[in-house]
Amino acid sequence: MLILLWGGLFVLTLVTLIVAADFFIKASERIGLAMGISPFIVGVTLIAVGTSLPELVTSIIAVFKGGATSGIVPGNVIGSNITNMALVLAIVGIMGKEIRLEFDVMRVDLPMMVGSAFLLLLCLIDGHFSIWEGGLLLAGLALYLTYILALSREGKRNAMAMELEPEEREALPVFSWKDPLILLVSGVVIYFSAEYNVRAIIELATILNIGQEVIALSAVALGTSLPELIVSIVAVRVGNAEMAIGNILGSNIFNIFAVMGIPRLFGEILVPPSILSFSLPAMIVVSILTLFVLQDKRLTRWEGWALLLVYGLFLINLFSGEVAASAA
Template identity: 35%
Template structure:
């Protein structure tokens, strides 16, 4: 019996790995196709970057949330949203800072990071009763709308090459085929991943929340890890930290909101007392480190390797806490 269960877990693990690879690849194609179509429709590169590309980079988490809610596995979506946030700051940014220190501009230090801390606090307040209702989801979605207004306003006051998002040069037919093909594979791969994750949870006798917090969350954060490390090495620090802040905002305000639209979802107490606490602590440490590293004369804040080590240590401590929790 034990051998059969091990074999089942192994096969479903293979499906999860294949699903994650297909999910990331199809998200990239979806963004490329959508960006090319939007460019031909007259949207500026800045607006494409602020809308399509921003949403597209969170497409795996969004599709997983939709498929999880549709399949009655809302806890998997909640675990993915919160686990991805913890992984983005503790694992992704922690490792990135160990590779190279990052300098943050004034907006990121004094507006974006404090805003992210505020969003975490609001999320905790909404989930304090251990339920995620439609009302909670609408509040999160409204906050997402305000966040969009914020980034659009910031984009309108930005200048230079940072406004431009590289857009692939595709013919109209190729753009539509890439867009539709990417979207189709996104749907199929996310559905397969959610199904496999649910089967593993059942086979191991663990909650779907735990699977979402670990396997699925880390898997969907690996592309951000690779992109952030490469951005830091190339001296594109704003891109690295911007991707993490943007992804975490979308996870809390959109991905987390999705299961609530299918009906009120009851949450485990650990979501509030353990997982949201971990999201808050890692986010707060990052924001405080940015404020502490502010250099008024240079007009930048420096996040050092020491900060990276602290964030990575917090991430490891969370995992120990996660598996020590009954």
């Protein structure tokens, strides 16, 4: 009975968290545009923040709770990145048959994604995550934000950042008192959803006798990757699979730099042994696999199926390893 109660609360708070984050981002976008901020700057900044907002808030709450609960943070980041690469990218490949990329992913996006994965490995390999290592990731975040504000995936984004024509400015949203209210209410809902989501994770881990990081690596990662999955499916259907792939790469980079770096400012982050022995190496392997898959600027259907198989193997090994550890 308890497992149904906490399982239901986990699903409910996760869905509420995702929906509230969507309202928060859209209200922020309308406020930014109404204030005259460049639509380009508003767009790229909110895409970077918005795709990782559920993971970020959940991780900050976990750090505030302290102790073993902070181990949710690396599980959240690593699980989300593996899910993005091995599940979301797989579905994009399967649905898109054969996708050809116009932008050069080998120029910055892919190397930065793989580089950020190895940087996280270096930060966590000793089983500790210091404040200085958190600062290093935040420096990487600053570098990445500078990049997405300065370049497009085809080259310079200067053309997109040009001043709007008068008639285009008239089409921008007019400031409404509803938007700050939506921003405030959705922010409160995000906080309490994350709070009770973390509490549900703790209770489920206790009932099932598994590590909290295992739930973070699987269920939380899958749930918080749903926005990327939905956006990617829609993008493929309208013939814009390139955008989906770009968002996946950007989300993974932002996860490592921001979702690991920012929560470290609020307290210690535990690095569970299972993260070092399996999940982190698995993320490195999947990152390298993604590099090889996309380096020719193509994503085929069979490559999508191969990535989906990798995701299945990851989940099987994750839970079989946890069952073996519990039995021992």
